[in-house]
Amino acid sequence: MSSMDLHRIFDLQYQASRAQVDVPLLVRRERLLRLQKMLDENGPALAAAVQADFGMRSARVTELLDLLLLRQQLKHTLRNLARWSGRQRVRTPLMLQPGKAWIERQPLGVVGIISPWNYPVQLALAPAITALAAGNRVMLKPSELTPHTSSQLASLVSQFFAPEEFCVIEGDVGVATQFSGLQFDHLLFTGSTSVGRRVAQAAAAHLTPTTLELGGKSPCIVAADCNLREVALKIAHGKLVNAGQTCIAPDFVLLPRGREAEFAEAFMEAVRKLYPRISGNPDYTSILTKRHLARLKQMLRQAQGLGAQVHWMQEGAAAQPDEGAETQAMAWGDSVERQMAPALVFGATGEMQLMQEEIFGPILPVISYERMDDVIKAINASPRPLALYWFGQDERVRDAVLSRTVSGGVCVNDTLLHVAHENLPFGGVGESGWGAYHAEQGFLRFTHQKAVFVQSRWSATSLMYPPYGARFDRMMEWIRRWL
Incomplete structure (x- = not known):
């Protein structure tokens, strides 16, 4: 893939994410159901691709280590999606009452995923599930070391998703380097610590937040x-x-x-x-x-x-x-x-x-x-x-x-x-990475939690406006008593 094509696809997703900032729950759920259908209908084809890449890795191993975990994750995410996506009410402190406040959970925008070769289906699609659930657009760059699996993923994803929703970018290390330098709203990398450092440096040029799933000596x-x-x-x-x-x-x-x-x-x-x-x-x-x-x-x-x-x-x-x-x-x-x-x-x-x-x-x-x-x-x-x-x-x-x-x-x-x-x-933590993408914590990794405070028409906060004097002192004394 040429640099021009890579940037064209990114721009397509970027514009789509800005045109539809609020991604309805129904749309998120439908995208996950499409991904579920893709796995249900094409599990054997994906297992055969993994076998072709490794030379010896049975379909049963791929079913256990890749597909089963993805099916479990999809079921869990669909079951909890409404709760995770909903507005989160928070208590308002006395000095700001009778105002009210909540946290609005919004998609970040475009999420980039660079996945490794060792579990080439599971580690590619698991973060994609969480990112799609959070309402994001997703660009996935799978490993060039598992070309059969990467090609199969690219073909299947293009059948089930429009490119502005979810797409797979194939290519070598050069493509991966360009990919990590795109201005994503979030970038997730799974791989070695040495490569993770380079990915983090490339993302830092755009202040792109990252999740690094690395390794280490466990x-x-x-x-x-x-x-x-x-x-x-x-x-x-x-x-x-x-x-x-x-x-x-x-x-x-x-x-x-x-x-x-x-x-x-x-x-x-x-x-x-x-x-x-x-x-x-x-x-x-x-x-x-x-x-x-x-x-x-x-x-x-x-x-x-x-x-x-x-x-x-x-x-x-x-x-x-x-x-x-x-x-x-x-x-x-x-x-x-x-x-x-x-x-x-x-x-x-x-x-x-x-x-x-x-x-x-x-x-x-x-x-x-x-x-x-x-x-x-x-x-x-x-x-x-x-x-x-x-x-x-x-x-x-x-x-x-x-x-x-x-x-x-x-x-x-x-x-x-x-x-x-x-x-x-x-x-991970430290050199083994940072950030998480499983469960609700993973959902929040790909979510912007926007703080919202709504002032009441009966607010007394104007009593704390200058010019300061005796009224201000009485107000502060009353607040200190109730804190």
């Missing part, structure tokens, strides 16, 4: 009172769904010292239960591209070179962490469309790449600890994560961890599920 804390078989199954599921290509996947495990071998055995058993085989298993998603796979390989090579021990979770016993085992596992991972065998890494240190960057793959470092205070200090010494996972039975210790650490969200005694809770906001 810790998974295992307390000493845990049953490791139960815990390992939940951690393995959270880590390996979509082959670890999930922004809120557990990025590393903090484990009581002395239980490393027990955890490795429990984790291997969990992997076998979830994925009886890796190679050719349609339930086990492939790494998106050879470039992404090469990055994961390099992380492991560097970690081993610096003294870490890598335990491969293969169909038999875990392989020994030597060069031959690495070659074998990598070949197995490449043999069927970049499916990479899971790996545990023991002895990881801060100088290693896999402890400095979000991993985004089926590699799980395990860090041993002595005291819970050390865990809390380590988390607070690092950038604030998008998610934090706590496994344990002692509520006192749990609450101490929750109160003394800051993260985008928390899931206790499981992983990932907080993002599926329809009444919880989802978003």
Whole structure:
């Protein structure tokens, strides 16, 4: 798409948003119902497009991780739309009575969305649902790394929506750069922290407010009172769904010292239960591209070179962490469309790449600890994560961890599920992002809350006008008594 075409479409939406500032509830609802119909009628086509982009990602995985969450969000949004959109009455303070006041919730205008490749349907349409519900026009730029899905979304959206309502912009990184520089009323970006910084800088040129859904290294804390078989199954599921290509996947495990071998055995058993085989298993998603796979390989090579021990979770016993085992596992991972065998890494240190960057793959470092205070200090010494996972039975210790650490969200005694809770906001903090777009908080992210005060004809505020004197002093004394 040329720069001229991009600006033409933006101008079309911009003019439409200014021509219809007040978007009736009926129009908002009808747009959401159209989106719902689009998903209901084209779920298999979207799943096939995702499969084509990944090489190995079954339709069942896409149904669970993309489409089901969108259907739930649409149902919840339609059920609450009238309440969220309505005028919000507020109490008026004594000194301004008998006037009255309320908050008018209005659309911002044109919302831009830049979505990532890892959940290419869900992370593209989830913020669009919220933005449309708030009455906005939406321009969506999906990832160029999932071209089949992006093309399918562009085709379907053009069938169900006029371009001035909702449109999809396809293109490469150059198009995305131009897109982030448009004068949106709000811009949402989901992706890496490094790219998020560039998006925020581009938006700042127009003072465009942003929502940044980034990532980071989400810790998974295992307390000493845990049953490791139960815990390992939940951690393995959270880590390996979509082959670890999930922004809120557990990025590393903090484990009581002395239980490393027990955890490795429990984790291997969990992997076998979830994925009886890796190679050719349609339930086990492939790494998106050879470039992404090469990055994961390099992380492991560097970690081993610096003294870490890598335990491969293969169909038999875990392989020994030597060069031959690495070659074998990598070949197995490449043999069927970049499916990479899971790996545990023991002895990881801060100088290693896999402890400095979000991993985004089926590699799980395990860090041993002595005291819970050390865990809390380590988390607070690092950038604030998008998610934090706590496994344990002692509520006192749990609450101490929750109160003394800051993260985008928390899931206790499981992983990932907080993002599926329809009444919880989802978003980051610090380097893991800012803003949220789920639930009512997300609706408000794409809404202008306009303050309105209506003066009564019987107002006494004129008594506070100058010139000031004895009357003013008596009035102020009376107000102070009632405050």
